[in-house]
Amino acid sequence: MADQPTAIERFINGILPENPVYRQLLGLCPTLAVTNGMKPAITMACSVAFVLLGANIVVSLIRNLLKPHLRIVVFTLTIATFVTIADRFLAAYFFQMSKTLGPYIPLIIVNCLIICRCEVCASKQTVFVAASDAIGQSIGYGLALSSVAAVRELLGTGCLFGVAILPASWPDWVIMVLPPGAFITLGLLLGLVNWIDMKKSGKN
Amino acid sequence: MTYLFDILMIALTAALINNFVLYYFVGICPFVGVSKNVGMAFGMGCAVTFVITIASMICWTITRLVLMPGAPLASFVAGLFVPEAEAAHIDLTILCYIVYIFSIAASVQFVEMYVKKFYPPLYKSFGVFLPLITTNCAILFGCLTIMNHIVGVDNPNDIWDLGRALTLAIFGGVGFTIAISIMAGIREELELCDIPKPFQGAAITLVIGGILAVAFMGFTGVDSGIRKALMPAPEKVAVIKQIEKRPLMVADLELNKLSINEGVKK
Numbered sequence: 349m350a351d352q353p354t355a356i357e358r359f360i361n362g363i364l365p366e367n368p369v370y371r372q373l374l375g376l377c378p379t380l381a382v383t384n385g386m387k388p389a390i391t392m393a394c395s396v397a398f399v400l401l402g403a404n405i406v407v408s409l410i411r412n413l414l415k416p417h418l419r420i421v422v423f424t425l426t427i428a429t430f431v432t433i434a435d436r437f438l439a440a441y442f443f444q445m446s447k448t449l450g451p452y453i454p455l456i457i458v459n460c461l462i463i464c465r466c467e468v469c470a471s472k473q474t475v476f477v478a479a480s481d482a483i484g485q486s487i488g489y490g491l492a493l494s495s496v497a498a499v500r501e502l503l504g505t506g507c508l509f510g511v512a513i514l515p516a517s518w519p520d521w522v523i524m525v526l527p528p529g530a531f532i533t534l535g536l537l538l539g540l541v542n543w544i545d546m547k548k549s550g551k552n
Numbered sequence: 553m554t555y556l557f558d559i560l561m562i563a564l565t566a567a568l569i570n571n572f573v574l575y576y577f578v579g580i581c582p583f584v585g586v587s588k589n590v591g592m593a594f595g596m597g598c599a600v601t602f603v604i605t606i607a608s609m610i611c612w613t614i615t616r617l618v619l620m621p622g623a624p625l626a627s628f629v630a631g632l633f634v635p636e637a638e639a640a641h642i643d644l645t646i647l648c649y650i651v652y653i654f655s656i657a658a659s660v661q662f663v664e665m666y667v668k669k670f671y672p673p674l675y676k677s678f679g680v681f682l683p684l685i686t687t688n689c690a691i692l693f694g695c696l697t698i699m700n701h702i703v704g705v706d707n708p709n710d711i712w713d714l715g716r717a718l719t720l721a722i723f724g725g726v727g728f729t730i731a732i733s734i735m736a737g738i739r740e741e742l743e744l745c746d747i748p749k750p751f752q753g754a755a756i757t758l759v760i761g762g763i764l765a766v767a768f769m770g771f772t773g774v775d776s777g778i779r780k781a782l783m784p785a786p787e788k789v790a791v792i793k794q795i796e797k798r799p800l801m802v803a804d805l806e807l808n809k810l811s812i813n814e815g816v817k818k
Contacts, residue, residue, distance in 0.1 A: 373584065373754055377689050380577040420686070421657055428650040436646065451696045454649050458687045460581055527575050528769065531762030535755050542750035 355480040358469065362484025368461045369492035369534075370541045375461035379493055380530040381452050386509045389497035390490070391445050395434045395453060397486030400462050401479060402430040407470040408478035414471060423466045428457050461489065499533050500524045555715075557782060561775055562719045567727040569775055572690050574765040579690035579728055583735060584757050593736035597729025601722065603663055603685050604694050607656045608721035611695040612714055614651060615702050619644045645703050652695045660686045690728055694721050734764060 368374045378396070382388045403426050407414075414422060435453045438446040446453065456462070465485055470478040501507060504524035506514035523529050570576060573583050579600070587593045617625040621643040630639035664682045668675045675682075685691065697720060701712040712720075738760055747756055 376580040376584065377577050380580060421654075424653050424657060424686070425650060428653045432646060432649050435649070451693055451700075454696055455578065455689050455692060457649060457653050458689045458692050460687060463687060523766070526769070527577070528762045528765035530577065531758050531765055535751075535758030535760075535762060538755040538758065539748070539751040542755065546750060 355477045358481040359484035363488045367488040375459045383497040384525040385501050386497050389493040393490035393493045399430040401482040403427045404470040404478040404482040407466045408475045411471045563723040566723040569771045571727045573731040574768045578693040587736040590736045593732045601725025604721045604725045607659045610655045612717040
């Protein structure tokens, strides 16, 4: 990269061209673990967005003070602080949801997506660019999570957001809401995205 | 006997029934990234098992002594500044995540230095994986599970001791090694297959992971079977025998399906 992309480019990049899940294969653990329904997926995406935004802004503010060999530790500690805030907030206002998500909220700390964004973008850019990058990436991440969750919830229970969509005669594919369904759904969606990509580039 | 049984159950659950990778989805990144050949995958698995054991030992100690509500060390230090009665209820659980991630990072660093100094061949075979392990979800997940069994229980007798915590950590690591080695074995064979182009790489790995997860679902219920076999409750034995004599009926299958559905909705 000779010239660094501008704030708007970074914002758009995060949503589709460099989608964190489908293109960069980052943050796969929550993508698989909390996508058995739309509600947990959206909550997860919001928590990740909050943590990513907070961490990116803080890291960007202190980027001139960072020592190269200590930077990863500083990143993780910053992220851990924001995750604690998000976790306490969820436990206070959405108790049921925080029980459902369980250990996956604290596991945001080791989500490669956030560390990667801190390393690639926030530690080199100004606050404004870092923040727009964080928002773009979060939207991309939210889209990816909800796409997986929509497929799994629809096929697994015939509902979306707990509201019945498919007719009652739909035989619930229980396997889709169980762990194996997550792997298979994400694998097939990934293949689909690659296929669409190839078709597009073939035409050009 | 009960203790031994407990240990056995924890080990079995962590390694096979609720496999870290295939049931809890932690450590997916190395599962997809470093599973290209069996040797490397096994090395990664060993490194993770090694670090997870040390990290959970540290985390158990810190949680027991400092972080849990009314922990001895924390209350002692607080007792120097505030009245005794207040100090006895001190609760530092909110610091858990920060302390855990810090101690994991530190222990990875120390393990790396130690192995480099005393076991150079081992260090060479671990290679780049060792520093990468800091951001492996499996380690933090192990620590958090242990924390849940210390902080999250109401009855003080149910708090896990170091033996139980270590069993969970070691066998969680073993489960990770099993899963990633199987995956690497399959992927080595895949090299010879004609995979559709869009599916090459991560996509096919995830689909295979799904099939493996189906296979590991077969272990569900092994724990209750062993429980039944090893320690039959005297009053229940007669009932169990009666049920076993009866041929399996359609109604039983329906019941099974119902309970699975309910389990999912919960």
